[in-house]
Amino acid sequence: MGMIVMPAISAIQETIAAELEQVCEIFERELASELPAVNELCAHVGRYRGKMLRPALVLLSARACGSIRPAHLTVAAVVEMVHMATLVHDDVLDEGELRRGSPTINRLEGNETAVLLGDYLISHAFHLCSSLDSLYALRCIAATANTICAGELQQVRQRGNLDLNIETYLEIIDRKTASLAQVCCRLGAHFAGADEQVADLLAGYGRDLGIAFQITDDILDIAGNEAQMGKTLGRDLAKKKLTLPMIHGLSKGNGELRSQLGVTSPSPVDRARLRELLDTTASLIYAQDTARQYITSATARIRQLPSSATAEQLIRIADMVIKREI
Amino acid sequence: MGMIVMPAISAIQETIAAELEQVCEIFERELASELPAVNELCAHVGRYRGKMLRPALVLLSARACGSIRPAHLTVAAVVEMVHMATLVHDDVLDEGELRRGSPTINRLEGNETAVLLGDYLISHAFHLCSSLDSLYALRCIAATANTICAGELQQVRQRGNLDLNIETYLEIIDRKTASLAQVCCRLGAHFAGADEQVADLLAGYGRDLGIAFQITDDILDIAGNEAQMGKTLGRDLAKKKLTLPMIHGLSKGNGELRSQLGVTSPSPVDRARLRELLDTTASLIYAQDTARQYITSATARIRQLPSSATAEQLIRIADMVIKREI
Numbered sequence: 001m002g003m004i005v006m007p008a009i010s011a012i013q014e015t016i017a018a019e020l021e022q023v024c025e026i027f028e029r030e031l032a033s034e035l036p037a038v039n040e041l042c043a044h045v046g047r048y049r050g051k052m053l054r055p056a057l058v059l060l061s062a063r064a065c066g067s068i069r070p071a072h073l074t075v076a077a078v079v080e081m082v083h084m085a086t087l088v089h090d091d092v093l094d095e096g097e098l099r100r101g102s103p104t105i106n107r108l109e110g111n112e113t114a115v116l117l118g119d120y121l122i123s124h125a126f127h128l129c130s131s132l133d134s135l136y137a138l139r140c141i142a143a144t145a146n147t148i149c150a151g152e153l154q155q156v157r158q159r160g161n162l163d164l165n166i167e168t169y170l171e172i173i174d175r176k177t178a179s180l181a182q183v184c185c186r187l188g189a190h191f192a193g194a195d196e197q198v199a200d201l202l203a204g205y206g207r208d209l210g211i212a213f214q215i216t217d218d219i220l221d222i223a224g225n226e227a228q229m230g231k232t233l234g235r236d237l238a239k240k241k242l243t244l245p246m247i248h249g250l251s252k253g254n255g256e257l258r259s260q261l262g263v264t265s266p267s268p269v270d271r272a273r274l275r276e277l278l279d280t281t282a283s284l285i286y287a288q289d290t291a292r293q294y295i296t297s298a299t300a301r302i303r304q305l306p307s308s309a310t311a312e313q314l315i316r317i318a319d320m321v322i323k324r325e326i
Numbered sequence: 327m328g329m330i331v332m333p334a335i336s337a338i339q340e341t342i343a344a345e346l347e348q349v350c351e352i353f354e355r356e357l358a359s360e361l362p363a364v365n366e367l368c369a370h371v372g373r374y375r376g377k378m379l380r381p382a383l384v385l386l387s388a389r390a391c392g393s394i395r396p397a398h399l400t401v402a403a404v405v406e407m408v409h410m411a412t413l414v415h416d417d418v419l420d421e422g423e424l425r426r427g428s429p430t431i432n433r434l435e436g437n438e439t440a441v442l443l444g445d446y447l448i449s450h451a452f453h454l455c456s457s458l459d460s461l462y463a464l465r466c467i468a469a470t471a472n473t474i475c476a477g478e479l480q481q482v483r484q485r486g487n488l489d490l491n492i493e494t495y496l497e498i499i500d501r502k503t504a505s506l507a508q509v510c511c512r513l514g515a516h517f518a519g520a521d522e523q524v525a526d527l528l529a530g531y532g533r534d535l536g537i538a539f540q541i542t543d544d545i546l547d548i549a550g551n552e553a554q555m556g557k558t559l560g561r562d563l564a565k566k567k568l569t570l571p572m573i574h575g576l577s578k579g580n581g582e583l584r585s586q587l588g589v590t591s592p593s594p595v596d597r598a599r600l601r602e603l604l605d606t607t608a609s610l611i612y613a614q615d616t617a618r619q620y621i622t623s624a625t626a627r628i629r630q631l632p633s634s635a636t637a638e639q640l641i642r643i644a645d646m647v648i649k650r651e652i
Contacts, residue, residue, distance in 0.1 A: 037483045038476055089445060093438045112419045116479045119415065119448065123471035126452045130464040138456040138464065145449035150361055153442045157363045315482055 009051055009320055010223035012313045019068055023055045028075040029123075032130045041109070041117050045084055047102045054079045054184050056317070057209075060189025061202045064302075064310040065315060071132055071191040078129045079184050085121035086148060088114055093156070094235040101230035131297075137187055143182040151175025160240040162261055166247055172209065178210030201301045205314065208298035213321045215291040217282075219284055220324065223275055225276045234271040237261075244290060246274075249283040257281075291322045306320075335377055335646055338521035339637045342385045345394055345402075349381045352403040353554065356454045357447075367435070369444050371410050380405045380510050382643070383535075387514025387528045389630075390636040397458055397517040404455045404467060405510050412506075414440055419482070420561040421476045427556035458517060463513055469507040477501025486566040488587060492573055503543075504536030527627045531640065534624035541617040544569035545549045545610055546650065549601055560597040563587075570616060573602075575609040583607075617648045 001081050011096050031042040031167060053075035062072045090096070091104040092114045097103065106114035122145065123160060129138050155172045158164050185206030189199040199249050221236045222245060240261070242250075249257045257277045260270065298318045339346060357368040381402035388398045416422070417430040418440045424430065424608045432440040448471065454592045481498045484490050511532030517526040533550050546555060548571060560571050566587070568576075575583045586596065604610050624644045628637050 031475055034522060035476055035480055038479055041479070061528065077541050088440055092441055111437070112482050113479065115415055115418055115444075116475055116482060118441075118445070118473070120475035121466060122445065122448060125474055127465070127468035127472055130461055130468050135456055135459065135461070139453070142449060142453035146446070149446035149449055150359055150364055153364055153367070153439065153446060154361055156438050156442060171454055309643055 005162075009317070012060075012317060013051065013056065015313070016056060016063075016068075019059050019073060020052055020055060021053070021075050023059075023076040023080065023307075024049075025071055026128070027080060028190065030081070035105045036296050038120065039309075040107075041105065041113065041120075042132060044102070044105065044108070045088065045117065045121070048084060048087055048100045049080065050100055052076075052080060053317075054083050054180060057181060057184040057206060058188040060310055060314055060317070061185040062192040064202065064305060064308060064314060065194035065198055066192030069191055071134065071137070072188060074128060075184075075187045078125050078137075079180060079187075081125035081128065082122050082141065082145060082148075085125065087116045088121065089118040090152075092118070092191055093234070094230040096235060097164060098230060098232045102129065104232075134191075135308050136190070140183050140187060144179050147175045147179040151177075151179070155241060158242070161242065162258060164242045164247060166244065169242070169244055169247055172210055173214040173218075174207065177214040178207045179272045180230060181210030181213065182206040198305065200305055205301045205318070207299045208294040208301070209318050209321055210293040212291040212298070212318070215244050215287055215294070216322050216324055217289075219245060222246075222271065222278065223284055233303050237271060237274055244287040245278050245283040249281045250280045250284070252281040254281055288322070295319060295322050306324075335643070338383065338386075338643060339377065341639070342382060342389075342394075343383050345399060346378055347374055348383060348399050349376070349378070349385075349402040349406065350375075352399055352454070353406060356403065356407070356450050364446065367431065367439065367446075370431065371414065371443065371447070372426070374426045375406065375408060376412055378402075379411050379643075380506060383507060383510040383532060384514040385634055385641070386640055387511040387532075388518040390518075390528065390631060390634060390640060391515045391520035392518035393518055393523055397460065398514060400454060400458050400516065401463060401510075401513045404451050405506060405513075407447050407451035407454065408467065408471060408474075409506060411444045411451065412478075412502075415444040416478075418444070419478075420557075420558070420563060420565055422558040424552075424556060424558045430558075458481060460517075460564070462516070466509050466513060470505050471500045473505040477503075481567060484568070487568065488576060488584060490573060491566045492570065493572055495568070495573055499537055499544075500533065501538040503540040506531040507536030507539065522637045524631065526639050527630055530595065531624045531627045531644070534627070535621040535644050535647055538617040538624070538644070540569050540621040541620070542614055542648050542650055545571060545613050545617075547570075548597065548612055550603065562594070563597060563600055569610040570613040571604050574612045575604045575607045578607040578609070580607055614648070621645060 031037055042258050058072055058076040058079060059068055062068045087099065088105055091099060091112050093108045096104050097107045105117055129141050155176060158172065160166065182203045185202040186199050188203040218236060219241065221233050224233050226233045245263060254277060260274060260277060295318045299315050302314050305311050359365050384398055384402040384405060385394055388394045410604060413425065417425060418432045418437050422430050423433045431443055455467050477498050484494065484498065491608055508529045511528040512525050515528040543555065544562060547559050547569065550559050552559045572587060580603060586603060621644045625641050628640050631637050
């Protein structure tokens, strides 16, 4: 999640600029409160919005299957709101201090306000969703929110478990991250009138992309540049959340890695040492390769659609996710 | 919220025992997860359920206007789930350690799990609500969840403000507590086929009852018996949340009260001293009188309905709220 908007994503966003603008308006209108304090908090959260990847997935999936309709704009605002809620609560859980170059709500206002603001965002997401006149969308979004929470709970429970295997790791990130990308694409297709087979293809694309996105995020948490990324890194290590590179390194029998990860509270400086240790087993490369496999799968799904400029854009977005030009 | 089920509420609950049992089944079925850890947490939260006042309001409002239908059972489970979510997050905010005689989730499992479990409960509440085939119910519940969050955010913002006035206090508790009781009664009436005027009467009853309930809760936080109530008390003082008795005492120009409330972090022992100070201005009695006025108003609304055994039960519940036989 680089601070600089790369030309590639920028060019794609230009093709949906008018619609993204409308999504922003819906987003802000829904969150407007008669309480000035609430408005200030929401304005701050607006800074985390960045490149609106999830709304873009809704809109581009719509266009890949037909055309963008008013329901898509609402769905796009809803998924962005769900995403913002998870970011705000994630920052509480991870004790993050920086998010997209701005201080996190928990740092600025304390955990209590951050917990409540996340609740405010999620309840408004459902409120906005209920304006859609579609119980289908609502059920999909609610089921996805359930899945995200279950994945996050599972992750917290697995913390400090040095025996976490790849299968469970993938299950967790599928739930906590990929499920939302998946529902973005599914609802984009659905409201464009796509049949179930096509909606499934797009949902599969979203899921693959989401998994690759999270693996890349986990790599960057170890190897990324904090200033460039505009957010607190090394949180996985600090919170003893085992991610794919660490699981791979441990599976290679690296004893120092095991004792390093077993330390009760690793200091921030350990991030550099962790990276060195993971380099000895090429574990970051392994994780990158895994992410790339998911992107290959995502691309193959889109190739099953009739070819179009929008299909090409979806493929390019997938590529950018692992190159993190996004 | 005494640990002992008082005969009065017990007798009323008996008249809806079969329906409450079904509500519990829906509640548990909705929360069942394939993840054992999640099930354990939900089972623990089940202990907080107590006397299910909110489901009882849905069911009795239904019966006061017609008969209890399947939709009422779902609505009742939804409101209880929303209520549980607020309790779990409230315990994080208030650093509560005891809830209905059991350790709180934050104490048992840490704040992170408690935040996520609250999120899990709220997202399941909406998921369950979306099974209703009623966008009306969904919109009401979502709007209420928004209102609760706004009220809680407002309360956090007002913390430590010794100039908080009664009007703003009432606004806060209307949002954070009364809005849910109000929607319970409104949806109870709505799904029993009541016309809008009758639904408004019941909603007004729920709102009055909710305000009286919260004022009583705030009195008990100062003057209640912790062992008897089964929850951590004195949290308002510790968290510098000004409640009606304190606002009244301050308005009487009690200098020692002002400096006591102004202390950066009052120790638990101050609860006894706070009570003594409030007694000098009869501030607890003032708050009790205010609560009683809301109950009088609630009762007057029910008296406008055709008289029935159920209407009498609603009136008795209102009385019990301030006598806290509930």
